[in-house]
Amino acid sequence: MTRAVITHGPRPDERDIVPDIDMSTWLAGLELPSPVMTASGCAGYGRELDQFFDIASIGAVVTKSIMLNPRSGRPTPRMAETPSGMLNSIGLQGPGVDTFVERDLEWLRQRGARAVVSIAGGSVDEYTRIASKLRHVSDIAAIEVNISCPNVENRGLVFACDAGAAADVVHAVRRNTNPGIPVLAKLSPDVTDIVTIAKSVVDAGADGLSMINTLLGMVIDPDTMRPSLAGVTGGLSGPAIRPVAVRCVYQVHAAMPDVPIVGMGGIRTGIDALEFVLAGASAVSVGTVIFNDPGAPARITRELAVALAERGFDSFTDAVGFAHRDPSVPASGGPVATHAGDAVADRDDELDAGVEG
Amino acid sequence: MTVQGKSGAIQVTGEVLGLRRAGEYHVLTLTAPGIAELTRPGHFVALAVGGPESSMLLRRAFSIYSVQSRGVYGGTLEIVFATHGKGTEFLSRLHRHDTIDIVGPLGRPFALPKEPVSCVLVAGGYGSAPMFSLADALRARGCRVDVVLGASTESKLFGVLDAKRIAASLTITTDDGTIGEKGRVTDVLPAVMDRVEAEVIYACGPMPMLRNVAKIAVERGAYSQCAVEEAMACGIGVCMSCVLPVIGDDGVTRMLRSCVDGPVFRGDRVRWDDVGTIPEGTLGAPVSGGH
Secondary structure: OOOOOOOOOOOHHHOOOOOOOEOOEEEOOEEEOOOEEEOOOOOOOOOHHHHOOOOOOOOEEEOOOEOOOOEOOOOOOOEEEEOOEEEEOOOOOEOOHHHHHHHHHHHHHHHOOOEEEEEOOOOHHHHHHHHHHHOOOOOOOEEEEEOOOOOOOOHHHOHHHOHHHHHHHHHHHHHHOOOOOOEEEEEOOOOOOHHHHHHHHHHOOOOEEEEOOOEEEEOEEOOOOEEOOOOOEEEEEOHHHHHHHHHHHHHHHHHOOOOOEEEEOOOOOHHHHHHHHHHOOOEEEEOOHHHHOOOHHHHHHHHHHHHHHHOOOOEHHHHOOHHHOOOOOOOOOOOOOOHHHHHHHHHHHHHOOOOOO | OEOOOOOOOEEEEEEEEEEEEEOOEEEEEEEOOOOHHHOOOOOEEEEOOOOOOOOOOOOEEEEEEEEEOOOOOOOEEEEEEOOOOHHHHHHHOOOOOOEEEEEEEEOEOOOEOOOOOEEEEEEEHHHHOOHHHHHHHHHHOOOEEEEEEEEOOHHHOOOHHHHHHHOOEEEEEEOOOOOOEEOOHHHHHHHHHHHHOOOEEEEEOOHHHHHHHHHHHHHOOOEEEEEOOOOOOOOOOOOOOOEEEEEOOOOOEEEEEOOOOOEEEEOOOEOHHHOOOOOOOOOOOOOOOOO
């Protein structure tokens, strides 16, 4: 095993050369050439972002959650900026599953992009009907079941906040979906114990988990002295929530190391993505950062490859769950444990790139 | 009318060439290689604020005041802004040679008439920013251009000299009467329209102004093109923040994105009184209550 030399100098995103690392990954039988995907609700259906990078080059486009029928979403204002994050109350605006399949999914297919289709519903029956409609649609890489959107009619009824309700939805989707397509359950961090919910949906047939959805939050406008969002509350996303998300991925991976996890929540750089991978994510989704940097999915993919190479990894999958390994036992297929100290030094150097190590 | 084809937006690192005051506003000049060349009147740009480690993630959208596609610095563009938050305060502190991430050109530009008709351009505050390149384009087509500018007070007018240079006539209104006629642009618009036999109205400014401009245009059988100022998070069509209810060719109201379906809309198609709501009958509207 060779150890990469940690180099000092330009930040990863300024490097022209992407290291030769095997970035392919597996999600419950689905092979992806890259572990970086978009996060649902932050990339539309992929078309707009294709102006800024090759949409077919990333791991997958996770489409904005689609419902059975067209949906107008909530009134405006729908968005408020918060420190290192934002609050949204979009309310799942979308064209409905039929138009989505004919127009948006078809565009992704023709474009050669992998599509992870996110679905949302107000009842188990609605999820069932959407899953049934998608059953015979080809070229779906996976289905992500959004059971955790906080912007639903009855905010007290977020499926992912109740182990039984979450399991009911996932079971219905799994039973009505093409058995060859992985079903991922997207979980909410707004629960007492996310491991309990995770186990429940896995028992109900989820092939993998997407973590995390937004946290329910609120902003009050000091000028109007009223809630900033028309929907009063909204979902908090962005780097502000990243430590919460990393914690969720770490806890669930510790409890169920064989269940693939798509990690998300505030990823802004390749180093951020690496945190999720070390915590146990087999893939990552980038969301809110896209609003700041529409080229982010491609940039983060490059940065993650550089970050892995700098830490001596030959392939992406070797890094999955690395943070769980006993630091006193040298690992096979990955860098030696003492390397962790170098990694910390590297982050310090980023703060002061002029210092020679 | 012809609508310019939607051309792809690009993301570039711009360099600050200058920042100057104009009344209560700032005019920022940036290099924007590749964007300036594609810009049509009514397009906008979305700027990242606060630098690469910024805690402000949302892009700030600005209509484009002027572009220069050739010159010492290659393509350059100018935007106008007022400081009213942390993002614009950041912009007001930029220095020459600072860099800033720019995405553009964005949105659907103003549609231009095929015939050399009489056009009135109406703007409130720094909503006038996109009007001068528009006036140039209209005059190049042989259109008569008359301008109405309004603001709460004289220092909040933008582009008075530009307007004098370019317009067959300029009418100014201020709420406090510090310059021009005391009142609103919509107080003087009907008379201006009648005097010049206007067939097309172009407008940019706050929603209440646009609503009244559109209403006046409809009453006089004129066509109106209104550029809206909606809060946006991304500017490129993926966040769904900037929607407003617009009636389509099929008569159905949809919640359209200001950033990609606008910012320029036909004034008679926007349901101005319902902005900020999901009007009954909108495609996908809740049957009762809200989402």
